[in-house]
Amino acid sequence: MRIARLAGRSVLLTDEGAVDLPAPPADDVFAHWDDLLAWSATATGARPYAEADLETPVPAPRQIFAVALNYRPHAAEAGYEEPAAPLVFTKFPTCLTGPYTTVDLPAGHVDWELELVAVIGREARRVPVEKGWDPVVALTVGQDLSERISQLAGRPAQFSLGKSYPGFGPVGPALVGLDEFPDRDDLELTCVLNGETVQHDRTANMIFPIPRLVSYLSEFCTLLPGDLIFTGTPAGVGNRRVPQRFLTPGDELVSRIEGVGEMRHRFRRNTP
């Protein structure tokens, strides 16, 4: 099941187009997820839609968790030891944007970070690792866009603000239910900048896989339906390249995850 958002409403995406959800689930897709799953198998009435009209599939999550240094080659390129526990920060929810938008570049060095995003569907607290998938109902694609100068300026650094400019949280194109994945633990990630592959890895290579992240986060916080977990980026970000490379006006960034989908973003200079 693929649930997306068009014109401020959640819809089912099928091969034929977009289908309005039945009346009772309305927009609270997480409260009715299992009912929607049953309904989606025979849903009819698809209408065509323009891909560019898709909005971010969870417009106002109460919490966005993000994880730093969750792939060994990325930890190494960033010059850090492999972490002993997940390193967590937040992207403030006003940074979210849809899967096919143009993002304003603030002053500084804006970098890409393709990430698998786990979508919480059920409230959860103190989840054991072996049940770590239980609160997760869907996966989607995310970009943890990051302005590196502000992110890394402090001693110690504070990550959250430099990763929360408007448009710095592209998420989409849809919530893809776990029913769609033959192997939810091993998906290919590919990030392409202006036709050149800049990141390529598999989610099986995460240091802390999704069940570990869910378990760890839920030791501290109550996880809530609609919460997003950015699970970390593989190697290949721009600020660790020689020479360094950052996003510039006109660039096209393609973010693709096997079985989940693809987002495409353009960039322009933010002139006040």
Ligand code: ZN
């Ligand atoms: Zn990240």
